[in-house]
Amino acid sequence: MGNDIKLLKQDYQSPRWSHEIIDCSMPMSFDTYSKCSYDCLYCFAFFQKSHCTTGYGKPELLRSVNPDRVIKLFESALKNDTAKLNLDQKQFIPYIQARRIMQWGGLADEFDEWERRFGITLELLKYFDSIDYPLSFSTKAAWWTKDERYMSLFKKHTHNWHVKISIITADKQRARAMEKGVSTPEQRLDAVKRLAEIGIHVTLRLRPYIIGVSGDWKELIGKAKQAGADSVTVEFFCMDARANDGLKSRYEAMSKICGFDIYRFYMDNSKQNGYKRLSRKIKAPIIHEMKAYVHNLGMRFYVSDMYCRECNDGCNCCGVPPEWAVSQSGNIGNAILIAKEKGVVHFSDIAESIGKYFGDFKWHDAAVIIRTLTIAARWIIKRRWRTGSEIIGITLKALIHLLKDTAAF
Numbered sequence: 001m002g003n004d005i006k007l008l009k010q011d012y013q014s015p016r017w018s019h020e021i022i023d024c025s026m027p028m029s030f031d032t033y034s035k036c037s038y039d040c041l042y043c044f045a046f047f048q049k050s051h052c053t054t055g056y057g058k059p060e061l062l063r064s065v066n067p068d069r070v071i072k073l074f075e076s077a078l079k080n081d082t083a084k085l086n087l088d089q090k091q092f093i094p095y096i097q098a099r100r101i102m103q104w105g106g107l108a109d110e111f112d113e114w115e116r117r118f119g120i121t122l123e124l125l126k127y128f129d130s131i132d133y134p135l136s137f138s139t140k141a142a143w144w145t146k147d148e149r150y151m152s153l154f155k156k157h158t159h160n161w162h163v164k165i166s167i168i169t170a171d172k173q174r175a176r177a178m179e180k181g182v183s184t185p186e187q188r189l190d191a192v193k194r195l196a197e198i199g200i201h202v203t204l205r206l207r208p209y210i211i212g213v214s215g216d217w218k219e220l221i222g223k224a225k226q227a228g229a230d231s232v233t234v235e236f237f238c239m240d241a242r243a244n245d246g247l248k249s250r251y252e253a254m255s256k257i258c259g260f261d262i263y264r265f266y267m268d269n270s271k272q273n274g275y276k277r278l279s280r281k282i283k284a285p286i287i288h289e290m291k292a293y294v295h296n297l298g299m300r301f302y303v304s305d306m307y308c309r310e311c312n313d314g315c316n317c318c319g320v321p322p323e324w325a326v327s328q329s330g331n332i333g334n335a336i337l338i339a340k341e342k343g344v345v346h347f348s349d350i351a352e353s354i355g356k357y358f359g360d361f362k363w364h365d366a367a368v369i370i371r372t373l374t375i376a377a378r379w380i381i382k383r384r385w386r387t388g389s390e391i392i393g394i395t396l397k398a399l400i401h402l403l404k405d406t407a408a409f
Contacts, residue, residue, distance in 0.1 A: 008062065008063070008064055008118055008120075009061075009062075009063045009064075010063065010064050010065065010066040010067075010120075011063055011066065012031070012033065012034045012063040012064055012065050012066075013065075013088075014029075014030050014031045014032075014065050014070070015028050015029060015030040015070075015073075015092065015102065016028075016029055016030075016106075017029070017091075018103070018106065021358070022331060022332060023331050023332040023333060024103075024331055024333075025101075025315050025316035025317070025318070025320070025327035025328055025329065025331055025333065025334070026100065026101045026102065026103045026136060026316065026318065026320070026327055026328070027103075027328070027331075028092060028095050028096075028100065028102050028103065029102075029103045029106035029107075030065075030102055030103065030104045030105075030106065030110075031065075031104075031105065031106055031107050031108045031110065032064055032065055032104075032108070032110045032114075032115065032120050032121045032124070033062060033063070033064050033065075033108050033110075033112070033114045033115070033118075033120070034062060034063040034064070034108070035062060035108055036107075036108040036109045036112055036114075037109070037112040037113035037114045037181060038109060038112055038113075038140060038179065038180065038181045038182050039179075039180040039181055040140075040178065040179045040180070040182065041178050041179075041180075041250045041253050041254050041257075042168075042178065042208055042210065042237055042250075042254065044208075044238065045107040045108070046247065046250070062114060064114075064118065064120045065120065065124075067120060067123050067124055067127070070124060070127075071124075071127050072084065072085075073085065073089050073092065073096075074096060074127075074128075074131065074133070076089075077092060077093045077096035077097055078096065078097065078131065080093075080097070094356060094357050094358075094359070095328070095357045098328075098356070098357065099133065099134060099326065100134070100326060100327070100328050100357065101134040101135065101136055101160075101162075101320060101324075101326040101327055102133070102134070102135055102136070103136050103138065103318070104135055104136065104137045104138070105137055105138035105139055106138070109138075109139050109140055109141055110137065110139060111137075111139045111141035111143070111144045111150075112139075112140075112141055113181070115141075115144070116143060116144075122149060122150060125150065125153050126153065129153045129156060129157065132157075132160065133160075134160040134161070134324065134326040135157075135160070135161050135162070136161075136162040136163075136164065136318055136320050137161070137162070137163045137164065138164045138166065138205060138318075139163070139164070139165065139166065140165070140166045140167075140179065140182045140183065140188065141182075141183065141191075142183040142187040142188050142190060142191035143183070145190075145191040145194040145195055146194070151194070151198065154195065154198060154200055155198045155199070157200075158198070158199035158200055158201070159324070160324060160326065161200065162200070162201050162202075162203070162318075162319070162320050162321065162324075163195055163200055163201070163202050163203070164202075164203045164204075164205040164233065164318060164319060165188050165189075165191055165192050165195075165202060165203070165204060165205060165224075165229075166188075166205040166206075166207060167185050167188050167189070167204060167205070167206065167220060167224070168206060168207070168208065168209065168210060168213060168214050169185065169210075169213050169214050169216055169220060170185050170216050170219045170220040170223060171185070171213075171216060172184050172185060172186065174213050174257055177253075177257050178210070178213060178254070178257055185220070189223050189224060189227045190227070192204070192224060192227040192228055192229050193227040193228050195228070196227065196228025196229065196230075197228065201230055201231075201319075201320075201321050202227075202228060202229045202230065202231075203229060203230070203231040203232065203233055203302075203318065203319030204220070204221060204224035204229045204231070204232045204233070205233055205318075205319075206220065206221070206232060206233065206234045206235075207233065207234060207235040207304065208235055208236060208237035208238070209234050209235065209236045209237065209286070210236075210237045210254070210258065211236075211237075211258065211265075211282075212257070212258030212259050212260060212262075213257060213258055217290060218293060221290075221293065221294060221297065221299075222297070225297045225298075225299060229299065230299055230300065231294075231299050231300035231301065231302065231313075231319040232290070232294045232299055232300075232301055232302070232319070233301075233302040233303070233304055233317060233318055233319045234287065234290060234302070234303055234304070234305065235303070235304040235305045236277070236278055236283055236305055238275055238276060238277050239251070239262065239263065239266040239270075239275075239276040240274065240275055240276070241266070241267065241273075241274055241275070241276055242274055243263075248263070251263045266278065269282060277305075277306050277307075280307040280308070283305060283307050283308065284307060284308055287303060287305070287307070287308040287311060288308070288311070291303075291311050300313040300314070300319065301313050302314070302316070302317045302318065302319050303317060304317040304318065309332075309333050309336045310336055310337070310340050312333060312336075312337060314327075314337075315327060315329050315331060315333045315334035315337055316333075317333055328353045328357055329350065329353050330350045330351065330352065330353030330354035330355075330356075330357065330358075331350065331353075332350075334349075334350055335349065335350050338350075
């Protein structure tokens with residue numbers, strides 16, 4: 001590995017703020033490598049990175065973060081030594097000082113084959129272990145759960161390291177066709193078991209749910225429960241209609257696996273422009289049935305989808321245990337849960353966390369935040385949620401209160 005490291009350019013910039021910063025409980029997102037070694041046909045990062053990241057399609061141009069730079073950021077923030085940080089780094093200081101949880105594996109898998117070769121994630125894990133920092137990992141890899149170098153660290157963090165294992169089907173053949181280079185569903189379920197056995201909270205990440213592929217979700221969730229997962233998070237596949245030839249070829253390959261023209265299906269059943277998400281009418285029956293099934297198994301249930309966020313068992317839609325109290329609550333998901341519980345939500349209900357962690361964030365256009373909040377408020381206004389025998393109706397006041405003073409924030 002020593003010689004390999006010398007060939008690896010370590011100038012990849014991470015952490016970053018998720019573009020869903022207003023709707024995320026852990027918007028500080030981190031990736032070890034500039035691209036993933038896996039080749040999943042449905043990869044949501046493919047469109048963005050293949051157009052925006054230099055050398056994304058060329059493995060020889062792989063980059064990683066510079067561990068020293070990452071450590072410097074956290075050390076300086078925790079010691080409040082801001083003089084050593086540049087302007088981009090300083091924006092993370094309040095979040096890090098409050099020890100809010102960091103999402104690891106936002107746009108690339110931190111435990112993929114690049115990690116097996118280079119070990120940059122392992123190097124940083126040792127540092128985060130030393131400062132006992134809360135982390136939530138998202139991965140499809142299984143090999144590292146049999147490697148004591150990694151597991152010896154995780155054993156010490158059953159209180160603040162959370163793992164999401166991504167599996168979209170229990171069907172080995174469909175998984176292999178859809179997720180090239182990834183361990184089998186059975187191997188990933190074994191990883192769930194190994195992690196659960198040492199006390200780690202593990203969430204089955206059923207993302208993306210793909211119609212025609214993920215229909216065996218009851219079997220998959222049942223096996224995940226048996227393996228030791230304590231929660232499930234789901235989101236439907238989203239299709240980017242702004243597809244070049246490379247992306248269209250992926251949709252064609254997906255269509256063969258699904259058994260129908262996925263591009264045409266999404267175009268016909270999605271109102272959105274560009275990024276097609278399907279309609280609530282298609283998704284809601286599946287999500288509601290899944291929620292009931294998951295709860296019947298004694299597991300927590302979460303939805304990161306655009307629709308049905310009211311089904312969440314907490315504001316962190318990735319499944320981080322709510323009792324840890326490490327998620328930031330200034331987000332739309334939490335606003336929806338407040339509205340569901342109380343019948344109305346005010347912007348002040350979520351403003352404190354936003355001001356605390358993102359008060360110095362440079363919003364380029366106040367209209368952006370207003371537009372985002374307006375979309376979310378529509379969910380609150382239009383939906384009616386059944387709580388026992390009571391139906392809670394949300395009024396236009398929710399929108400007024402949610403948007404009050406937003407432009408001046």
